[in-house]
Amino acid sequence: MIKCDSCANYVFDDEYGFNSCMVSLDEDEMQKFLTGTIEECPYYRNNDEYEIARKQ
Numbered sequence: 001m002i003k004c005d006s007c008a009n010y011v012f013d014d015e016y017g018f019n020s021c022m023v024s025l026d027e028d029e030m031q032k033f034l035t036g037t038i039e040e041c042p043y044y045r046n047n048d049e050y051e052i053a054r055k056q
Contacts, residue, residue: 008045 004010009022023043025033032038 004041006047007041008047009043
């Protein structure tokens with residue numbers, strides 16, 4: 001399952017009042033995203049700012 005809540009591309013949209021993916025998905029990707037059938041998102045970026053610092 002995709003963890004959108006921890007993705008840097010999943011942000012709160014003030015205009016609509018809910019979180020949304022800021023990546024421009026094509027029609028097939030959007031359908032998989034909305035139905036929850038996508039297994040691994042190719043655009044996932046960890047939103048943890050300190051991830052690299054912990055590795056040093």
